[in-house]
Amino acid sequence: MMPNRTEYEDGRIIPLTLSAQVADRLRNWVLLGDLAPGEVLVERVLSEKLGVSRTPMREALQMLGREGLIAITPNRRPRVASPGLSDILELLEVHRLVEAHGARLAAKQISQAALTDLQRLLDEMELSGTRRGELEFFELDMAFHRQIVEASGNATLIETHSHLNARLYRTRFLSTQTISGRPLMQAQHTQILEALRARDADRAQARVEEHLHQLGRNITAIFNESKQGKGTGPQPGKTS
Template sequence: MTDTAWTNELRNFVDLKPRQSLAADAANNLREFILLGKLAPGMPVRERDLAEAFGISRTPLKEALRILETEGLIVYGPTRRPRVADPSLDEINDWLRVQGALEALAGELACANATDAQIKQIEQINTAIKEARDTQGQLEAFRMDMRFHEAIVAASGNAALAETHATYNARLWRVRFLSSQRKASRDATRNEHKDIVAALKARDTAAARAALTNHLRTAEVNIAAAVREMENTKEAK
């Protein structure tokens, strides 16, 4: 893709998005481009082209890059030039294990602290995942999947847990999106979600912890498989 075509694609994408603050809006667009692979792992971030595509100056763009740096999505080399992070599978697995512990704790706390309305909402979001996949596509289904997990964390009532979870969630979004594209894992994921919802509705703390722990272990296996498949595809080209 030429530089002009790449910039035009970014501009067209941004024109479809609702505006927030300049930096937050740019950070959201960049995050989604990384998620979709439009900005590939290890790719240099061309600040001038991005600022032009977003219709902003480089000051809010730099602020957006700093936001993504704190999320582990952007890294800076010795020359302070930004590029898209390219974590190893070992790093990803480390993050997943922390995320698993956080979500297991969130499940326990949600059993004790969640309102009936919050648990009903979690169940409704889970139902909406398949509906989104059938009617709106994989990206929207993935967003709903992430909302399912975020709703469980929110129902824990623990702000510190929610803040930490959001940080790891941002780092793992891209690989979890890749994992969600694997048809082979979808039935298992749906069944695990049903187990999580059932445990929350029963307010069974042990079952909720076990179901969420198992779910993140499955994610670890699926992500490793997705990364291998992606690497095999690159080698075949």
């Protein structure tokens, strides 16, 4: 996902603490589904598996808990979060609000280099959609959205967006699997980029909103399918 092993601070490079590294690994496991929603996590087992002591493992679990990726209840074993559809739609609404605003800000000041980069991502997605694996398409998609918000230049907005996105990550990944929706998504991506190029803040905002509304519809469809299908929908168990 993110090749996070170091961290900046006034130019010096400081290695991440062990807790943070463990959190990174766990996060990837959750996001990619190696740890299934609802699955129970046992501190000692995990810490042995990763060869670290309980202390950094506890801290890592706390981190993911605060990010909403796992549900932590006092005295109980943590579980991988498995939000219901309504939780996800609530999340998505705020996420949409934030990202759309990011696009609005970005339209006013995005650099030429960033625009070129976004175009490159779109091109690669075009190829990826037909030829390559789904994970790659997904990651390009994520990068596209992230870069737009980063172009807003508002650190708080970027951080908030990234937190919300982390919680939606798994769901969005599943959504990407449904290849049928891709052409529409791609067309919308193009429209967003056009609006940014035109420095049209209103349009950029509207296009992003539209796009994420569409995402909401896709997710709803997937959720309902898996629910009636073989009952393998997300388990109960709250999202902390």
